[in-house]
Amino acid sequence: MRRFGLVLLATTALSGCHMPGQPQPGPEVPRPEAVMSFAQLYGENCSGCHGADGRNGSAMELANPLYLAIIDDADLRNIITNGEKGTLMPGFGNAVGGNLTDEQVNALVSGMRAKWAKPNVLSGVTAPAWKASQPGDATRGAAVYAQACARCHGNTPQKPGPAGSILDGSFLALVNDQTIRTIVIAGRDDIGQPDWRNVMPGRALTDAEITDLSAWLIAQTPPHPGHPYPLAPHTR
Amino acid sequence: MSWYRRTYDWLERRLQLEGPIKDAVLHPVPKSTASWWYVFGSASAVLLVLQVVTGILLALVYSPSASHAWNILQVLNHQVPLGWFLRAMHGWGSNFMVAVVVIHMAQVFLFGAYKFPRELTWIIGVFLLLLTLGMAFTGQVLRFDQDAYWGLAIGASILGRVPWIGGQLVQLMLGGPIINGATLTRFFALHVFILPGTLLVLTGLHVWMVVKLGINEWPMPGRLVRRETYIQEYNELAHKDGLPFFPGAAWKDAYFAAAILLAVAICAAIFGPYGPTGTPDPTIINTVPRPDPPFLWIYTVLSYLPPEMETPFLLIVPPIVIAVLLGLPFVAGVGEKSWWRRPVAVFTVMFLAVCWASFTHLATSTPWSPKMNAWSGSPIPTAFLEHRTPLERQGANVFQEKQCRNCHSIGGSGGERGPALDDVATRLTEDQLIRQVLLGGGNMPAYGSTLSPPETTALVRFLNTLHPNYQPAASDASRAVAEQGGGPPASTVEPGNGQHKTQ
Numbered sequence: 001m002r003r004f005g006l007v008l009l010a011t012t013a014l015s016g017c018h019m020p021g022q023p024q025p026g027p028e029v030p031r032p033e034a035v036m037s038f039a040q041l042y043g044e045n046c047s048g049c050h051g052a053d054g055r056n057g058s059a060m061e062l063a064n065p066l067y068l069a070i071i072d073d074a075d076l077r078n079i080i081t082n083g084e085k086g087t088l089m090p091g092f093g094n095a096v097g098g099n100l101t102d103e104q105v106n107a108l109v110s111g112m113r114a115k116w117a118k119p120n121v122l123s124g125v126t127a128p129a130w131k132a133s134q135p136g137d138a139t140r141g142a143a144v145y146a147q148a149c150a151r152c153h154g155n156t157p158q159k160p161g162p163a164g165s166i167l168d169g170s171f172l173a174l175v176n177d178q179t180i181r182t183i184v185i186a187g188r189d190d191i192g193q194p195d196w197r198n199v200m201p202g203r204a205l206t207d208a209e210i211t212d213l214s215a216w217l218i219a220q221t222p223p224h225p226g227h228p229y230p231l232a233p234h235t236r
Numbered sequence: 237m238s239w240y241r242r243t244y245d246w247l248e249r250r251l252q253l254e255g256p257i258k259d260a261v262l263h264p265v266p267k268s269t270a271s272w273w274y275v276f277g278s279a280s281a282v283l284l285v286l287q288v289v290t291g292i293l294l295a296l297v298y299s300p301s302a303s304h305a306w307n308i309l310q311v312l313n314h315q316v317p318l319g320w321f322l323r324a325m326h327g328w329g330s331n332f333m334v335a336v337v338v339i340h341m342a343q344v345f346l347f348g349a350y351k352f353p354r355e356l357t358w359i360i361g362v363f364l365l366l367l368t369l370g371m372a373f374t375g376q377v378l379r380f381d382q383d384a385y386w387g388l389a390i391g392a393s394i395l396g397r398v399p400w401i402g403g404q405l406v407q408l409m410l411g412g413p414i415i416n417g418a419t420l421t422r423f424f425a426l427h428v429f430i431l432p433g434t435l436l437v438l439t440g441l442h443v444w445m446v447v448k449l450g451i452n453e454w455p456m457p458g459r460l461v462r463r464e465t466y467i468q469e470y471n472e473l474a475h476k477d478g479l480p481f482f483p484g485a486a487w488k489d490a491y492f493a494a495a496i497l498l499a500v501a502i503c504a505a506i507f508g509p510y511g512p513t514g515t516p517d518p519t520i521i522n523t524v525p526r527p528d529p530p531f532l533w534i535y536t537v538l539s540y541l542p543p544e545m546e547t548p549f550l551l552i553v554p555p556i557v558i559a560v561l562l563g564l565p566f567v568a569g570v571g572e573k574s575w576w577r578r579p580v581a582v583f584t585v586m587f588l589a590v591c592w593a594s595f596t597h598l599a600t601s602t603p604w605s606p607k608m609n610a611w612s613g614s615p616i617p618t619a620f621l622e623h624r625t626p627l628e629r630q631g632a633n634v635f636q637e638k639q640c641r642n643c644h645s646i647g648g649s650g651g652e653r654g655p656a657l658d659d660v661a662t663r664l665t666e667d668q669l670i671r672q673v674l675l676g677g678g679n680m681p682a683y684g685s686t687l688s689p690p691e692t693t694a695l696v697r698f699l700n701t702l703h704p705n706y707q708p709a710a711s712d713a714s715r716a717v718a719e720q721g722g723g724p725p726a727s728t729v730e731p732g733n734g735q736h737k738t739q
Contacts, residue, residue, distance in 0.1 A: 019321070019505040019506070019508075020505070020506050020507075020508070021320070021321075021324055021504060021505050021506050021507050021508025021509070022320055022321075022508060023313045023314065023320050023508055023509065025314065027310060027512070027514075027515075028511055028512065028513060029381075029382070029511075029512075029513045029514035029523075030514070031514065031515060031517070031520065032520060032522055043613060044609055044612060044613040045612045045613070046612065047612075047613060047614075047615045048610070048611050048612040048613055048614055048615060048616075048636045048641065049612070049615075049632075049633055049636045049637065050615075051615050051618075052615045056615075056618040056621065057615060057616070057621070058616055058621055058629045058630075058632030058633045058635075058636065059629075059633050088630065088633040088634060088637045088691075089637075090637060099522065153626075160625065163625070163626075164624070164625025164626050164627065164628070165625065165626070165627065166626050168625075168626070168627045169690065170627055170630070170689070170690035170691075170693040170694050170697075171626050171627040171630055171690075171694070173688070173690035174630045174633070174634070174690050174691065174694055175630070191621075224689070225689060225690045225693075226688065226689030226690035226691070226692060226693040226694075227689055227693075
């Protein structure tokens, strides 16, 4: 009888307390399209380039409240789903061969907002729109570059400033005007790139200036970028 | 006379089992066999009983249907009280059984117990090992998750390579040309009826022969086995310097079996049941299927074989191994039993153990396989991106986006198929990096047609920053000479901040 009691005790103990081996609720490996947790989706799909916490990655800082304030959900969804043409951002949506469903893209967008957006970051300031409303004037853009950017990025690709050149042909070939516009407006506080209010000494850049600057920079892309050695005269 | 005594006598008068059982239990064995080294055989049998009992309990709930099997395991894991523990006991019991059977075999081999007159006991033992492995494999299939699905696919493609009858064999194994509902039914029949039935009958024979032929005496150097004299010598040893099997030797078996059962239960409680991993849907491609522990070493061996060696290896080596095991008692059936005088036997076991351990260890990290989600899921360590130029950062983007990371690790994460690139700049100059990226070489494919010139430039600029602060990046000495000799300048770009090469 006592032995029976012991077995009963052991069984109740086993079923009552949570053993480390007891499976967590839900399947151990859910179907890929059933994953809805922002941490997992972001960690598996975005963190490679955008950094573990949306910061300090090689690509745009996503944990940037300014960036999240100027871009709307539709644009974010579109970039995640279809990628950004002319840049290294690939599309992750099912339609373009990626792994993410529309619901998962939505989960990413709302997760980014919930985790990194700050509601009051633009209170009292009018930031330039995320997207340019008119084509830029490259000639005027050159002057903006000289005033706002040259200090850190240098006047020519051959003489880069302390922050490295952005006139380098290969760099320009790997970004588009939206990349430049986004980073000029939102900055990257993780690597010390100021936002649109602080690049120019004394005043903020205007929307038109940013548009012109982007147009001028993209126009500096050489016809055959990325050749590691200068072409010999007879091959030009 | 009490009522149970009367019942016992009534049964015994008809069954007459008392005599044979007493004989078997009390038969004298050499004193030297009452050793902790002799407990693995009985432990295997106890584990077999555990597997039968837990297996029957699982079969009460399980349904061998391709559309239900996976869901039923979820029910067992989450809804049936202690269902997860039952699954875990059966799964860990399987691991322990394979391990104990293999240890038992190694011990029998090292103790020369396969020699005359126990050749047939050994041969049946070889079949018991194969059946145990067969049970492990078919059991993994019944889990019917992604591991099971792809395990089956590999099993079928191995069978399909058999000349002439490969197609029919695959048909026989899968119950059709592809993995389907009939496959699971077939493996259920194998795992629940055919294999365990054979296993139990052969185990009975195996134990019968152990009882009839006696437990192998402790081998002594110089005490040779001769067909003419061995039986007489053994009987003398057992009767003059022996003790009855029960309780003389059996208590160690009982303690060890109890310890093994406890170990299975502890593993089950701590590590839990195996899977099921994802649903067995072949359209889910982002999965890393992996065989169960007893087969991890095969996974490694097959992964490392060059493609042209696969078929010969798969078709020739297993029959040779089985033939060697079966032929062993006929080739070395008499003579020295002691391991002190059988160095080849000892080194064979040590060699196989080291191979097995290394292959199994490799299979847990699969360094041969690209990590398919490293490019999007493994961030580049911040230290590698500090004080980098915009172009170098774009290069890091290229590195990730073109999935270099899937084969090359940096900062300890990423694939291990290619070399780690944490300090690649100390090994290759800029020109060599460009050449390697564009043309490939070694084990690396050429990326010249996948990368645009700006992408290549950015990538190589990034790679060129990958060197420790105390060690300069490798540089081409001839460049400096050419520069001084009035040749064309090496590069028109001055390095940005943090990009300085120490010459």
